[in-house]
Amino acid sequence: MKILCKTVSLILLILNTLRLGALGVAEWQFSGASRLPAPDEVAGIPAAASGDASRLALREGVQFRNRDAADDCGAYLRIADQPSLTGHDNGKNGLASLNLAVRFRPETIRHAVLLRKTDPGTDFGYQLFLTGEGKVALRIRNRDGKTVNVVSRNRVRPGEWNMADATADSARTLYNLQVRLNGVVTRASGAFTPLSDTSGALTVGGLERGPGKSGQYFDGAIASAAVSDVTRALDEPGAVDPAPADMTGTHLPGIERMEFVYQEPPTPECHAATVADLGNGELLAAWFGGTCEGHLDVGIWTARYSGGRWSRPVETVQRLYRDGVYYQLWNPLLFRHSSGKLFLFYKYGRPFEHWDCAYLASDDGGRTWSAPHYPGGRLHGPSKNKPVELEDGTIYCPAGGDKMEYTPDLGKTWKVVRFDNPEKFRGVIQPALLRHGNGVLQALYRTMGEKHLAENWSHDNGRSWSALKMISLPSNNSGFDAVELKDGRFLLVYNHAETPDGRWGGKRTPLNVAVSSDGKEWKPALILEDGPGEYSYPSVIQAEDGKIHVIYTWNRVRIKHVVLDPAALER
Incomplete structure (x- = not known):
């Protein structure tokens, strides 16, 4: 294959416009036709390509040999005659929905364009591209300069044919962006305006920065590319990342x-699980689940375990709109x-320094x-871990920071107990x-920027607390x-990993179980997870039948x- 450098890109197309307006499909429009290069100039390309109003089919696939291509010296395909989608309406109303689809076989994993139509210089427009990590991403840039993205959670298969399609729908506000790579769906939320037409050319396998300027070349083969205003169903759950279907009997x-509590994730991300025993x-x-932690679309999801099975998750608390x-x-x-009363506490607000507590x-x-x-009253409630019930029925909540909170009347009134941190340990939270x-309580604390966990003790049912000190874990x-067991021991589920010097935190693997007879000396008991990834934020209880239940974030x-x-x- 000849690499066409600088001012020459590969000119595509003998395409005739087919009017499919009656089918509701926006058209690619071309004013004229261009001859394809001779067959020996691009390996694998036939003497002619076929196309319709929404799809370009490259029989047998176009081979892009760009393994060693440098900027401004690589091969890509360019739609020469300013294609446009009639749905763009010349910017009057804009294209409210958009679908891009590409079938491709990458030989090299590199940051590369699969399909792109943007203005040179401003990047206004849309593109589907391969990331340097081997994932596929949809990016849309509005004329106001705002950019929205969604990136597949799975990776492409090098040397094999892959199918990627991406959908954007500006008429929706939640989960209005979607990428489907080899059947695995990734959704996200992002605010963008209807897309008006761009002045840039539609390119396949690379981008144009201006006359004679190009780059981000794809290395491999592309068999088809499509653009339309017919989007896939954004609510369709689709397939998910491969995972063990049944791990019973380990x-x-x-x-x-x-x-797993579920096989098909109801949201792109999830975190901070909690579990309660209902009896019988x-x-x-x-x-919590949504696009990502801290996003405004995050809701509180629940699932019930009964008869040895988990129910389908439901969104019990939707995103909060108040005042x-x-x-x-x-x-x-x-x-x-x-x-018998069950409480579902949760936090709302900006990051934890400004959290307020709410509950159902x-x-x-x-x-x-x-x-x-x-x-x-700026109550935190239980910041991450479960309260304990005192002998008189008081609900005593591990708020963290420098305080505990409790309610003697099932949430009608609340009181605060504060304690000292004379050593000024950093980020003492989530006890x-x-x-x-006999009125003795122990609190174990997460720390931020410290090498060890912290603890303090109360000998009067939490009315006062000793000063914080570090422990060996x-x-x-x-x-x-952590939880106290019916046999008198204590059990802790945590990541046995330190925070490296100068870092905010350490790895969230492995996930370990330790036991203790006194809450002071802890012995290793189990390793629940030790592979790469994130296994974090466990919640642990002992049920009425004596079994211990642990629930946690899995990646x-x-x-x-x-x-x-x-x-x-x-x-």
């Missing part, structure tokens, strides 16, 4: 069951009181919920509470949880559930 000592073998799990403002939602926390209550195990309660009996600046795309037998854990 041979690790102490583990009775491992499973039933559990309820909750987590004319949308708020982010964070860190749900489930807690069942001895009275249920008298039927979470099948129906009350209206949201907003205690006010886990352990009851030792490492801190990676991530959430953990931010699923929630995982593990059942442990405490009798099999080393004493």
